[in-house]
Amino acid sequence: MLVGGGIKPGYVHGASDRIGARPSLNPLTPADIIATIYHCLGIPADLELRDRLQRPLTVVPWGNVVHELLT
Secondary structure, eight states: OOOSTTBOTTOOOOEEOTTSSSEEESOOOHHHHHHHHHHHTTOOTTOEEEOTTOOEEESSSSOOOOGGGBO
16 A cells, blocks of 8 residues: 555556455556655656666666556
């Protein structure tokens, strides 16, 4: 559940199967949720940071922003 910060109020995204065990419509991954939260905070999901050894690290390497959730 997401609330506030640019998220559509009262919006239900996707659906589950008839027994509620698995998503049957518009499944999301945790990385999609994180990418959407970062987007609301003004942080691009593809932002690349560097560690102490100057190795590149992408903030959210696999997630996509879910624009349907945003106002």
